[in-house]
Amino acid sequence: MADIGVEKASKTTAPRRTQAERRAATENAIIDAFGRLLSREGIGGLGLNALVKEAGVGKKQVYDYFEGLAGVAGAWVRARTVWRSLEDIIGEPWQTFVARGPAEKLRHVALAYAASLRNNPELCALLSGELIGSPEVRAAVEHVRNLVRADFERVLASDPRLSHPDMLSLNLIAYSAATYLGLRAHHQPRYFGFDLSADMSWGMVMGMFDRVLTLADPDRPTS
Amino acid sequence: MADIGVEKASKTTAPRRTQAERRAATENAIIDAFGRLLSREGIGGLGLNALVKEAGVGKKQVYDYFEGLAGVAGAWVRARTVWRSLEDIIGEPWQTFVARGPAEKLRHVALAYAASLRNNPELCALLSGELIGSPEVRAAVEHVRNLVRADFERVLASDPRLSHPDMLSLNLIAYSAATYLGLRAHHQPRYFGFDLSADMSWGMVMGMFDRVLTLADPDRPTS
Structure with a gap:
């Protein structure tokens, strides 16, 4: 009884949260609910209705604060560092990177991208939505793709030789293969006799990609 | 009234179907229901329960005749020529093909494979199941993959140079990129500023792949 009294007292004396604080708390709750939903249900369980239910908020709040599901996806990617910065993914100082030859740059980025997908089950779950999801989910994935792409465009802009048609071709194909391999590592890891979920097999396949x-x-x- | 009488008469005089004929009719109904379901609902709507309902049969029949969903998927691919023979896909006589150099063979097959996926919405819907579906659906896709792979293995066996590590690597990466591009053409055709559902853009991307x-x-x- 005494404890309850103390709790009550601390509640009433706690400073009231400002409107901005309450909004930030709601935004966080929505973003966390998005991540939980993706991680627990996969892309098939994602949607505005499910999100609203999971977060315990109203649809209006999702629209007011994020302009819909795509905005939540983008905020989740950014705020929860689901997609690390490209420098982080590249794993070497930018100056070391820019000194590389153009094809070598693309190779380096493609391998780092594939590895970062493989290490990121929730991002893979989300990206698989572009191959399967409802229009609402596909729009959310496209929004995330655009955020991620901005990073890649900075790489392309760093070297005028990367706008040569051969390099654009290499980039497109490398990105396609990297995405597919990263997604498969999560969803169906048996591939060409390898088990992409096992580190050694994955390493061999990345060696082949390289x-x-x-x-x-x-x-x-x-030669 | 007279018409009904005629119909009744023709029904009673029609020869009774044999057990084998009835079984074939049921098998066909199940296979057709599988294709309809995939085409109407996409991979998300596929499952044993939905199939049984669509075909108007019992689960027991699906197990007795096909050993489950995977067997129906395989029969659908084979019986409805969803996956054409590799010779057909290659589009040139086998003798012309085997005279090509090893990397050229892989290039030829990869481009033909990507094109055949793009022209085949139902097959793409099915294959996307390996990136998203339930365990039951993933097993069905894997069964179909194994059927398709047998064709590719015949290509590999046709030329001992294709077992060189460089060629195995090239084959794995080319197949990954081809699959991803083929699937995207259906599910999310905007890619690197191209619209993969438009013939001209697709042709340009295939030129880049080539x-x-x-x-x-x-x-x-x-050079």
Whole structure:
């Protein structure tokens, strides 16, 4: 009884939260609910109705604060560091990176991107939505893709040689293969006799990817 | 009234179907229901319960005749020519094909495979199941993959040079990119500023793919 009295007292004396604080708390609750839903149900369980229920908020709040599901997806990616910055993914100082040759840059980014997908089950669950989800979910994924792409565009802009048609081609194909391999590592890891969920097999497949990207360098010396 | 009488008469005089004929009719109904379901609902609507309902049969029949959903998927791919034979996809006589160099063979197959996926919405819907579906659906997709893979293995076996590590690597990466591009053409065609559902854009992207595979040929002459 005494304890309850104390609790009550502390509640009434606690400073009232400002409107901004209450809004931030609601935003956080919505973002966390998005992550929980994705992680527990996969992309198939994602949708505005499910989100509202999970977060215990009203649809109006999701629209007012995030302009809908896509905005929540973007905020989740940014605020929860689901997608790390490209520098972080590259794993080397920017100056070291920019000194590389153009095809080598693309190779480096593609391998780092594939690895970052494989290490990120929730992001993979979300990205698989572009191959399956409802229009609402596909729009949310596209929004996230655009955020991620801005990072890649900074890489492309760092080197005028990367706008050569051969390099644009290499980039598009490397990105396609990297995405597919990263997604498969989560959803259906058996692939070409490898188990992409096992580190050793994944390492071998990344070695094969590396080899192809090295071979595809237009400037490689003849063997 | 007279019409009904005629119908009744023709029913009673029609020869009774044999057990094998009745079984074939049921099998066909199940296979057709599978295709309809996939085409109407996409991979999200596929499952044993939905199939049984759509076909108007019992679960026991699906198990007795097909050993489950995977068997129906395989029968659908084979019986409805969803997956054409590799010779058909390659689009040239086998003898012309086997005379090509090893990297050129892989390039030819990868481009043909991507094109065949793009032209085949139902197959793409099914294959997307390996990135999203329930365990039951994933098992069905894997069964279909194994059928398709048998065709590819025949290509690999046709040329001992294709077992060189560089060629195995090229094959795995080309297949990954081809699958991803084919699936995206259906599910989310906006990609790198292209619209993969438009023939001209698709043609340009395939030109880029072709270029990368040509560059990645270990035996290409230096530029």
